Amino acid sequence: MFPTKQHLTISRTLGVALVATLGLAGCKTYDTEFATINSRLDQLDTKVQGAAQSAESANQAAQQANQRLDQLEGRVQQLETAPARKPRG
Template sequence: MVLTKQHLAMGVALAASLGLSACATYDDEFAAVNTRLDQIDTRVQSAAQSAESANQSATQANQRLDQLEGRVQQLETAPARKPRG
């Protein structure tokens, strides 16, 4: 079989179309991976915000406990009161 310019052009066109379809497949796969990564990033950001909120609440609770601890120590070290009556 003798290859003509027409055969060569068809071969190049076929190779190019196969290459482009492979790129489209990879583009679809990359898009799917990127979408999944965006979803995971959103969930991580939400978890980080929740953790920060919980940390602030715990800090406030610890401060309140520290305030109460001082009052409890005062009451425990105060001289005993004599009952009335």
């Protein structure tokens, strides 16, 4: 049996359908990979946000400690510049 125009058309259509099906199957693989990557990015984002909150808390604690040191510094300077006391006795 010799291939006719109808046979060639059917063969071409089946070939295109096969390629399209394989292409869509490949997209599912990429969808899975993208979902995995997005999940990892979400996890990293959560960790980064936690680290940023920890850093902010540490920064606030350091500022409070600096304020206490500044308050004490005036008192220390006052004591250092005060005239020396004479010992009793």
